[in-house]
Amino acid sequence: MTKPMRDTPMLDQLESGPWPSFVTGLKRLAKDNDMMVDLMGQLETSYETKKGYWKGGTVGVIGYGGGVIPRFSELKGEDGKPLYPAASEFHTLRIMPPPGMHYDTNTMRKFCDIWEKYGSGLIAFHGQSGDIMFQGCNTDNVQPAFDELNEMGFDMGGAGPAVRTGMSCVGAARCEQSCVDEGRTMRMLVNNALDDMHRPALPYKFKYKVSGCPNDCMNAVQRADLATIGTWRDDMKVDQQEVKAFVADKGRKYVIDNVITRCPTQALALNDDDTLEVNNKDCVRCMHCINVMTKALSPGDDKGVTLLCGGKRTLKIGDLMGTVIVPFHKLESDEDFEWLEELATEILDFFAENALEHERTGEMIERIGLTNFLEGVGLDIDPNMISQPRTNPYVRMDDWDGEVAKWNERSVAQ
Amino acid sequence: MAEAPRMPDETGVPEMDSYLHPVLKKNYGAWSWHERPRPGVLHHVAKSGDEIWTVRAGTQRQMDVYTIRKLMDIADEFAEGFVRFTIRSNIEFMVSAEPKVQPLIDKLTEEGFPIGGTGPSVSMISHTQGWLHCDIPATDASGAVKALMDELHDEYTKEEMPNRVRITTSCCQINCGGQGDIAINIQHTKPPKIDHTQVANVCERPTVVARCPVAAIRPAIVNGLPSLEVDEKKCICCGACFPPCPPMQINDPEHSKFAIWVGGKNSNARSKPTFHKLVAAGIPNNPPRWPEVSDVVKKILQAYKEDAKDWERIGEWAERIGWPRFFEKTDLPFTKYHIDNWRGSRATLNASAHIRF
Numbered sequence: 001m002t003k004p005m006r007d008t009p010m011l012d013q014l015e016s017g018p019w020p021s022f023v024t025g026l027k028r029l030a031k032d033n034d035m036m037v038d039l040m041g042q043l044e045t046s047y048e049t050k051k052g053y054w055k056g057g058t059v060g061v062i063g064y065g066g067g068v069i070p071r072f073s074e075l076k077g078e079d080g081k082p083l084y085p086a087a088s089e090f091h092t093l094r095i096m097p098p099p100g101m102h103y104d105t106n107t108m109r110k111f112c113d114i115w116e117k118y119g120s121g122l123i124a125f126h127g128q129s130g131d132i133m134f135q136g137c138n139t140d141n142v143q144p145a146f147d148e149l150n151e152m153g154f155d156m157g158g159a160g161p162a163v164r165t166g167m168s169c170v171g172a173a174r175c176e177q178s179c180v181d182e183g184r185t186m187r188m189l190v191n192n193a194l195d196d197m198h199r200p201a202l203p204y205k206f207k208y209k210v211s212g213c214p215n216d217c218m219n220a221v222q223r224a225d226l227a228t229i230g231t232w233r234d235d236m237k238v239d240q241q242e243v244k245a246f247v248a249d250k251g252r253k254y255v256i257d258n259v260i261t262r263c264p265t266q267a268l269a270l271n272d273d274d275t276l277e278v279n280n281k282d283c284v285r286c287m288h289c290i291n292v293m294t295k296a297l298s299p300g301d302d303k304g305v306t307l308l309c310g311g312k313r314t315l316k317i318g319d320l321m322g323t324v325i326v327p328f329h330k331l332e333s334d335e336d337f338e339w340l341e342e343l344a345t346e347i348l349d350f351f352a353e354n355a356l357e358h359e360r361t362g363e364m365i366e367r368i369g370l371t372n373f374l375e376g377v378g379l380d381i382d383p384n385m386i387s388q389p390r391t392n393p394y395v396r397m398d399d400w401d402g403e404v405a406k407w408n409e410r411s412v413a414q
Numbered sequence: 415m416a417e418a419p420r421m422p423d424e425t426g427v428p429e430m431d432s433y434l435h436p437v438l439k440k441n442y443g444a445w446s447w448h449e450r451p452r453p454g455v456l457h458h459v460a461k462s463g464d465e466i467w468t469v470r471a472g473t474q475r476q477m478d479v480y481t482i483r484k485l486m487d488i489a490d491e492f493a494e495g496f497v498r499f500t501i502r503s504n505i506e507f508m509v510s511a512e513p514k515v516q517p518l519i520d521k522l523t524e525e526g527f528p529i530g531g532t533g534p535s536v537s538m539i540s541h542t543q544g545w546l547h548c549d550i551p552a553t554d555a556s557g558a559v560k561a562l563m564d565e566l567h568d569e570y571t572k573e574e575m576p577n578r579v580r581i582t583t584s585c586c587q588i589n590c591g592g593q594g595d596i597a598i599n600i601q602h603t604k605p606p607k608i609d610h611t612q613v614a615n616v617c618e619r620p621t622v623v624a625r626c627p628v629a630a631i632r633p634a635i636v637n638g639l640p641s642l643e644v645d646e647k648k649c650i651c652c653g654a655c656f657p658p659c660p661p662m663q664i665n666d667p668e669h670s671k672f673a674i675w676v677g678g679k680n681s682n683a684r685s686k687p688t689f690h691k692l693v694a695a696g697i698p699n700n701p702p703r704w705p706e707v708s709d710v711v712k713k714i715l716q717a718y719k720e721d722a723k724d725w726e727r728i729g730e731w732a733e734r735i736g737w738p739r740f741f742e743k744t745d746l747p748f749t750k751y752h753i754d755n756w757r758g759s760r761a762t763l764n765a766s767a768h769i770r771f
Contacts, residue, residue, distance in 0.1 A: 010702040014557055015565030020526055022556045025478035039546075040688045045699040046545035046554065050667035054549045055660065062732045071547060092547065096426070101499040102433040105486040108497070112479035121479040125499045128542055128590050135476075135547055147420050155425045166427070170498065173430070174447035174458050174466065174508075183430045191426035198424065214682035218501060221687050222593050222680055258724055262684050283615040292725070295447040314589045315654050316627045318756055319689050358625065 003037045005030055010047040011040065029121040035136060036120050038084035042075055044309065046082075057093050059139050060145045064198040066154035067094050068142055089138040090120070094131035094157030095149055096190070099168045099183030101126065110152060118145035125263035129207065130167035131157040154195075161358075162200035163193040163348070164207045167220075168257040171212035171230075177290060179230030179303040180331050185340070186210040189226070192341050193348055203355035203364075206348060207311075213299065214289045220311070220322070225361040226347060227322045228331075228340075232300035235280040236289075242296035249276040259289050304330045305340075309347065309373075311363030320362040325374065327384035346377040379409065435496035435508040437466045437514050453573040454529035455515060467515050469493070471527040472538050472563070472570060476546065476556050484525060492518040502538040502580075504531045528571050536569035536579040538713070542590045550657050551585035552600040553699050554669035558583055562598075562702040565712060576722040576731070579715065580678075586665075587652045593678030595728040596714060597690045598707055600699070601673035605649040606662040613641040617659035622731070625654050628651035672697035674710050676740075677729025688729050692735075695745050717743040736770045 005027070014023045019378055026043075030036035036388070042053055059070035069092040075083045082088040097103070120136025127133045128132070130155075137145055140163030146156065158164035166189060169175070171182035178257055196202055209220035212230040222226035252270060260268045262290040267282035268289060276296070290297045307329070307401050326343075330336045347361070355364040365373045431439060441460035448458040451696060457467040474481065489497050492514065493507035500506065505527075507518060519529050531537040539562060542548065544555030562581070582591035584599040591597060615618070619642055623631050630648035634641060642662065644655075653664035658770060664670070674697070678690030693714070697706050714728070721743060722731035732740040741748045754762045 011557075014560050016561070018526075018528065018567040019560055019563035020472065020474045020481070020528075021560060022474040022476040023560070024480050025474060025476065028480050029478045045555075047557070049699065050553070050670075050699060051665060052545045052548060052551045054547065056549050062419045063424075071549065090547070096428070097499075098430040098433045099436055102430055102435070102438075103497055103499075104433055105489050105495050105497070106487060107433065107624060108482055108486050112482050116479050122476060123479070123482065124476050125503055125505075126475070128540070128592070130501075135600075143419075148528055150423050150425075153425060153428050155427070157420070167501070169501075172443040172445075173434055174445060174468070176447055176458070178443065179444070180751075181443065187427040187429070194424055194426045216682060216687070218682050219592050219680040221682075222678075222689075252560070273415055285562045285680075286682045286684055288725070291683055293450065298447075313592070314587065315652075316625070318758075319589075320482045320591070338679055357621075396450075 002032060003034045005037055006041040006044060008040050008044040011044050026122070033121060034086040034208050035090070035138075036087075036122070038087035039090060039120065039136065042073060042087055045075060053220070056088070059142055061143050061156065062157055066160040066162050066200040067158065067198065068092065069094065069147075069159060087136070090136045091139065091142055092136070093134040093142065093146055093149070094127065094165065094409050095154050096132060096157045097126065097130065097154075099186050100170050100173055101130075102173070105331045107152070112215040114145060114148045117201050118148075127165075129157070129164045131165045146337050156198060158197040158200075158205070160200040161202045161204050162206070163190065163197040163202070164205050165197075166190045166208040166210070167218045168210040168215045169212050171210075172335070174410075175212060176294070177215065177287065177299060179232055179299050180210070180305050182210045182213055182228075182230065183227055184337070185305075185331065188337055188341055189228075189344050192344060196348060196352075202348075202352050204358050204360055206361065208344070213287055214306075221308050222311045222319070222321055223313070224311050224322060225309065225351070226344060227307065227311060229306045230303065231328065232303045233328050234302035235296045236278055236283060236300055238276055238278060239296050240275045243276045243293065243408050244274045246293050246296050259292050262288055264288075289342060302350065304328050304334070305350045307343075310360075310365050311336055312360040312362045316358070317363050317366060320360075320366070322362070323370070324382070324385045325377075325379055327382050343377070343379075350376045424667045431453055433496070435461055435466070435494060435510075435512045437464050438496075438508065440464065450533050451569055453535065454519070454532055456532060457660075465510065465512075467509050467512060468519050469509070469515060469522065469529065470500070470504050470506050470531050471522045471529055472510045472531060473503055473505050473527065474556070475538070475541070475562070481525075485527075486519070488521055488525065494522045498538075498610070499533075502531070502540050503655065504538050510575070516522060530573055533573045534575040534577050535571075535573040536575060537583065538570070539563060540580070540582040540591055540594070542583070542585060544585045548585060550588060550653070552602065552653075552665040553585045553672075554701060555583055555585050557702055558598070558704050558707065562708055562711060565708045566715070569715065575715075575719055577725050577727050579718075579728065580680075581711070586656075587654070588657070591620045592681060593688075593690050595676065595678060595690075596711060597675040597678060598711065599673055599675060601695055602651040602664050602666070603696075604651050604666055604669040605644050605651055606655060606664045607666075608636075608643040609661040609663070610636040610639050612661035613659060616640060616661055617642070622655050622659045622662070625658055627652060627654060631655060633711065667699070670699055671695065672699060672704075672707055674707075674714070676714060677727075677732055679727050679729050681727075684725070685733075686729055689703035690729070693740070693744070713746070714744050739770060
């Protein structure tokens, strides 16, 4: 027998309207689950008072120092007892999905069975960092719920000052624009750092995201400490027959207005015979023309990745974009993947040793300067790392000749 | 003897192979081209000639087991037993035969799941936990998103925008929501209210002092108790001190308001990635439907839809017409707060004679 439902006049208003309603879902769970009855009571109270009533704490599973988001209710009655006792412990387990967030129906149903057994029945697909969020269970059920999910082959995600769950786009599984095996890359990066994920001891969080092309559907440049972006370095592939077909279908004006003139580096021209002229030397792989003419254009064959470092959201110095630290590297052979694994380890170790408490990688780079960071992780400088050279002369340059010699050596070696 | 506890099997990220639709698995890394035959449907063709149709549908993101099971029943009966989710919590069903597409769409629609979110649509709003689960929020996330997606449902299903519109929300200024064409974020407007009786009990004071972006916090004895005090002239009301020190309550039902930011873009297409920019603020936090937020967002979307060229994202449109014209077309007020004064802000000022009349 479950508790009687609470009156939730404000939440009820979110049951109407064409978009699927999470409130309807909460109510359905509450029919059989006291925890959800009380959760709705607390949520309705929040809507009335415009205050949240959760506080954190320390809840975990054996062997791991993080990954569970503890939530204890602070909402107490006048007697000092929890007003909504069945939801007074409402912890979340972060679980890492397969790369690309693919599932078969049986797996999804097993997730439901487990969460119905141990928790609230409320699962979010997915959190902002890419976790499956099993939301709402009490402290005692955290371990057995995790054990069952772990037995299915799933592992805890990241939380706190640790490596976090990574994300990779649908990429090679379905997208013709994919320039790298995104799933393999993300899996390698995260699994190489599981110790730093499950036993949080970093200065702050660290995120890996992998997008298969510069469309960056995983928002890696902005949201990842280490962003891997698939790209190519040879000529874009042009099927001139398909170009002509596209022009015939849409008209020259459409192609000129929406493709030719939109190229950021004026690398395209439409010939009189409706074929496309591409100045590949000026192409910056922005993906726009390929996005528009999906049949006619595609990335080149000499594929690889561009790596950017330092993306983060606001706290504490403001939002930062990741910036280029590796303009291009192949990522196909096992040796290539070993290279990336070693570099990622260097970067993580450098971050762990040099960042201040609660400082992000990008903030650390801002503080010490990019050249110091590159030296620290063993990467060469490259003009592709800047949008423009410095505009101020306030720097000591008495080793100019030495630096020029280094550059000349590198040029000869290449 | 007590039983030894089960240690975790530290397997990490699982391999995706067993979760992939067989056609995706077979043609991994070997796709040729794609098209969008109708809103919410993607059609991919592999180099082998194999084809796959993807039907994308909106979800609540916060899903109960009944909804999930219903979606899985649909996936088994009307699709081929494999699904995936997008970064914005849309669900995708993959089918390898075109005749399956319409019945799948019909069934999903019948069960209340909107079809769309591809191409030049307003996709599902990326959001976080809010009052449902977070320990920091000034507002709710799922509720605000439900309310706004009810208003924008047609833009999700009809896909008639100049280009994709990515909307995000954040329930506090930690900003777990990412950059977006439109971001709807809490902006606190008053310094924290401090419970000095609790600070020394609960907070590691040096940590809190270090957390403040403007160094406005210092240790102090207040009413004889070790506590913290805030230099309210310096305080930018960001609430960064609240997570490490809950007795520094930043959330206020009246003074924590919404701000709207516009022009964020993650893609490299046509122009480099950009941050979103403040365009509106002072919007009241009014559950359960936040109508004032909807009004501003719809005004912006309308102006964008009417005026932007094809393929222009909101930020690109604003840059082309100029921000003064953006404020004109959206009828939003321009204030001194729109002028940046944070580090690096000089680069955001107009150092030219480029004026539009």
